[in-house]
Amino acid sequence: MDLRQALKQRVLVADGAMGTLLYGNYGIASAFENLNLTHPDTILRVHQSYLSAGADVIQTNTYAANRLKLTRYDLQDQVTAINQAAVKLSTKARAAADHPAYILGTIGGLAGDTDQTVLQATPATVAASLTEQLTALLATQQLDGILLETYYELPELLAALKTVKAQTDLPVITNVSMLAPGVLRDGTTFADAVIQLAAAGADVIGTNCRLGPYYLAQSFENLAIPATVKLAVYPNSGLPGTDQDGRVVYDGEPSYFEEYAERFRQLGLNLIGGCCGTTPLHTAALVRGLASRTIVPHAGQTAQPEPTPLAATIGRHTFLQKVATQKTALVELDPPKDFETTKFFKGAQRLKAAGVDGLTLSDNSLATVRIANTTIAAELKLNYGITPIVHLTTRDHNLIGLQSEIMGLHSLGIEDILAITGDPAKLGDFPGATSVGDVRSVELIKLIKQFNSGIGPTGKSLKQATDFRVAAAFNPNAYRTDVSTKSIERKISYGCDYIITQPVFDLANVDALAAALAAHQIHIPVFVGILPLVSKRHAEFLHHEVHGIRLPKSVLTRMAQAESDGNERAVGIQIAKDLIDGICARFNGVHIVTPFNRFKTVIELVDYVQAKNLTLTK
Incomplete structure (x- = not known):
């Protein structure tokens, strides 16, 4: 069964992060893609770990394996070798897995990168860089699809999609990255981006990175798009923080992903994975959290309530x-x-x-x-x-x-x-x-x-x-x-x-x-x-996605009960008053x-x- 058929029949679980996993667990801070050549066993273990956790879909370690981004490491002449080694490692991992799996060749976006080589690149140079990487990936003839991920600007993603569609009939997954739920950096709504990408031929359309489950779930609520569109989500484990050495760290708990797995399915998602801060433990949590693999239509979701009007208090400098x-x-x-x-x-x-x-x-x-x-x-x-x-x-x-x-x-x-x-x-x-x-x-x-x-x-x-x-x-x-x-x-x-x-x-x-x-x-x-706290979701977001904040189990339990009782605001205020009493x-x-x-x-x-x-x- 090819990937298109699988996506029509059931919800698929994708793997999680590669870069932050190598950075956090292995202490590697160099060009992650070059590890396909220098440390193939490390990359192979990561793929195997995600497959063992139950991932149906894995992606090649090629996010930044293009000429423009590799130039900063003086690796620009290794584009073909790095990309083809990545596919080989993914294929080897799949062959050893105990269940069928699909491999996506990953190509990342360039907008937002401040490296001078990228900033000075002309549209023609960007297109040539993409084509070179895509050609190297497709030459292996081992891929089940192409993943275009972490695109902050819709025009760049549409151009990349057009290039890919011109060279292959493989299914293409297109993921935008949003800085706020429901809207891209250029002001395009997520719904409009989905419609434009669908019209341009994307097989699956979604979002990855920047935000955690809480905000990405909001982006799919009340999404006015054709019912035939297939959707993907790859959230971060939560909001990152920094440790005492100034390094970016993530501490989102896998159990949080377990809860959101079914929520994402109910919102009509076809492909559910993870991005920065996620690990094989998060993938296993997604697998456990899905009550079923049956696809749920994504139309007719309930919108989030509007924020209440402004009001509060202040005085002179005393x-x-x-x-x-x-x-x-x-x-x-x-x-x-x-x-x-x-x-x-x-x-x-x-x-x-x-x-x-x-x-x-x-x-x-x-x-x-x-x-x-x-x-x-x-x-x-x-x-x-x-x-x-x-x-x-x-x-x-x-x-x-x-x-x-x-x-x-x-x-x-x-x-x-x-x-x-x-x-x-x-x-x-x-x-x-x-x-x-x-x-x-x-x-x-x-x-x-x-x-x-x-x-x-x-x-x-x-x-x-x-x-x-x-x-x-x-x-x-x-x-x-x-x-x-x-x-x-x-x-x-x-x-x-x-x-x-x-x-x-x-x-x-x-x-x-x-x-x-x-x-x-x-x-x-x-x-x-x-x-x-304004809701159970708000409480869970703070607990699981905001670095340095953990809520007591008693507070999470009270807000969960409040959701059932329909009085979340009142309970949230009472919790705050109890805390004020103690303070x-x-x-x-x-x-x-x-x-x-x-x-x-x-x-x-x-x-x-x-x-x-x-x-x-x-």
Whole structure:
């Protein structure tokens, strides 16, 4: 049975990541595709592991095995050898498997790569590079199909598909990569991309990389496309993070994939695999999670509810004075992703009226492009009288740029900064972009505070002293608290004035933080993070896909029951209130992160924090 027939008859499970598996498990950080020649046994073991886990479909280790990308390693003359060795290894692995399997020749997209060889390539050069790789793959006559994956731009994928269709009758799987669910980087909706790719002759159309199961599932909900279109999904294991050495790591659990396997089938998916961060354990979980291999029609799915309108709270710059004696709430908002800012600023006014003590503004969180938070902060302060706390990352600024930003904030009268490293640039809208690393976050704190002396980093007078108050970030979920507390001591030694933590979901982490701070006699203000849960899916997404966050089983169970009972919002708010009760028993500061623009929820929690001050005065 050929691949086209198999896709008509049942849901197929595909393999998972190759690159991140080699990087994470084998410590390999060179050209992964060259390992087909230099370490064939390693690549063979990876294929065999996925097949042993139950994969019906495996792909060749050829994602970047084209002339343009291999040039950076001086391997441009090895295109044919690398690609044909990859097919040979896949074929050898399949021959030893205990079940039938299909092999896809993989060709990756180029858009978003910042290597100069790729950036300077003309359309003709790109087409020639693709043709050379495709010719090498097809010459083996061992492939069951071609996989075009990780294409951020639809025109590039359509051009690649046209080239492939002109040279082979093999089935072609086309996977776009999205930075946000349901839309490509150029603004094309996923539904429109599917329709155009189907019209151009793609046999299977889907998406891979960038996002985990939670968001990719959303992209297939209510998908208005012809019922005859076959669909594929290759999610990442979750959102990546970085370890203490600055390496990108994934910690999404295989059990999460087990649950989403059946969900993907119910959404009408024909081919289900994995991308970055996935392993053979995730593939085995997909196999276990499928209740059936029967294909489900993908039409008529239910759309996700629209976010609730904006609302919340804020006040004058008194929060550091207030938090010394009273329960104090800060609220975090993300600046808008587009130029429609009316709702944002109307919401900010409602925040001020409700009495929030400060509004923190993220700096392109998850390396996703938004309006500059310094611009939004200036409007909030100058036009609305709202106190902004600006996140300032070392990721986007070299030493010159950081000093310029600091001077600009002072000129605008903005006095509160959260100094952070920022999420790695490769995780966001432009994975080919580079993160800047001139200084660490602790050194940024020192740099900012030096401006308070009126002296610049070069020793020259600034003619005026600034008056910045600097916050540092802390994640009580990520590492052993006693070890992490040392990082707080270091940040204090550099001039940190207060701490803002990542969201917590387990009061045991709050207890550990309070005990550690007391043991080390650290007495600066701490604002402990709260992120209200809006649904069972939201809870599972945070637990499985967000690096450094794990929810207690009790919380996951409560949200699962809430889904059954139809009261997820109410239960999510109650969980947040329970956490606030525990936090306020130990700290005066609460930092509420706004989920999905659910400002009504945030207002309720802010009111809950403020009510504690009334209780204390009675």
